[in-house]
Amino acid sequence: MKTKQEITEAIIEQGMLPLFYHADMQVSLDIARSLYKAGIRVIEYTNRGEAALENFKALKDLQQTELTELLLGIGTIKTTQQANDYIAAGADFIIAPIVNADVAKTVTDAGLMWIPGCMTPTEIHNATQLGAEFVKLFPANILGPGFVSAVKELFPGVKMMPTGGVDMSAENIAGWFKAGVVAVGMGSKLITPAVLNEKNYNQLYNDTLQALTLVKQAR
């Protein structure tokens, strides 16, 4: 089992956490392969559809057989039942769009890292009271980098990762890092509907390299 510190360091080193769900298992596996080929070593699969748990288990198999350096987390975990299901399935870390004390306890009691979603100073505070040192700012495009600049002094030591609407522009990514985030989460602006419709994994590979370069330049 990976420690909180190992997960934290891996996300920070990568600087960009790709997140996705796809109902088709094969597509989910191919996306993970393509991201990995581009150098991605931490992925958040999201619990956003009926096939999520089954697909996640297939991704765990892929991690064990082929993508052996990958850390595989699960996102969109809102209930203890969901948390327990994915802990049993071998999730390396758990991400949520909300702050929920029962989920926090379930995840941390299992020894896993819990990254809750926060949108206000009160939510960040409550998350830290429940043990979080790393939070997802969500939805990030509603908050903007100005939110980070305004609140970061209030929460020294809390690592922030904006997610939701983070796009592939140098300006957008640089703005977040300048404000003080440690990483950005990227979903549909990286793993785009166009890439998925055309199963254009070569495009995804190139876009991922580009996103990683933008993060490096932004730091």
Ligand SMILES: O=C[C@H](O)COP(=O)(O)O
């Ligand atoms: O929690 C994740 C977000 O919904 C992802 O947003 P995005 O697709 O705009 O990156």
